[in-house]
Amino acid sequence: MDRELVPFKKIIERNGNIFTLQKQIILKIILESKEHLNAKEIYKIVKDKNIGLATVYRNLKEFHELGILKELNVNGISYYEMKIYSRKPLHIHLKCYKCDNIIDIDSRGLNLEYLKLNKIIEEKNNIEISDIDIIFIGLCSECKEEGKWRDQ
Template sequence: MDKDLSFYKKLFKKKGYKFTIQKQLILLEIINSNTHLSVKEIYERIKKNNVGIATVYRSLKLFNELNIIKEINTNNISYYEMKIFSKKPLHIHFKCSKCNDVIDIDDRNLNLEFIKLNKKVEKESNVEVNDVNIMLIGLCDKCKANKKCKD
């Protein structure tokens, strides 16, 4: 285990949950990933450690409830990324309609506009925004290039 998981261990203990080896393995896969992972992808990466797919589902549900991870659902497939201590706490998602890749759009100027939009919605609608999911859909660079080659 190459990451310090002491924060998560304390969080689990505080909330009355056990931070099992299986949960640690699942969490490390998400922490160490440079992409959004589905349940199947997480399972494929850790099944050699005798972790069942049901354990992956239960752990992800708990991580989501504890606000450790964020679930992004597209085409009835859930993908997961870190929410706590994420290197990109505020970003927009882009989903390729051809290859189904989910890509983070992390642009400082867009993030500022994103924050302004949240504040405007809160003020004008008298609500409190706690989380936002913006998903842009189109063709990624790779699929766009493949389309041009076929034309």
């Protein structure tokens, strides 16, 4: 098994589940993806490996419940990305209302500002924040540029 998958094997087995080959394949896809994928998109990649759509849904649900994946809900569709051992640091999302893409806003400076804001919110409200789920809605830079040309 891929070394990169070892920490996930531990989490899954600690919870009494089996880290099946299907799970390894699905997780590896999400780990390597630069996009946010939904179940159907993952299914398209794995269907020739004899993995059914129901299995994809079931495994994604398990990964999410175990805190391995982050789920982003956009227009009733769940998109997934790594929550732990991610190659990307904490980031905020923009959903483009024109092309439906979910874009990562992951400038390092912004992350630090965001963590500071987290601290303030925690202290002011006496709460503990374990995760963030902010999705800005707007236009991605490509669609924004397109609009500019059209309006001229």
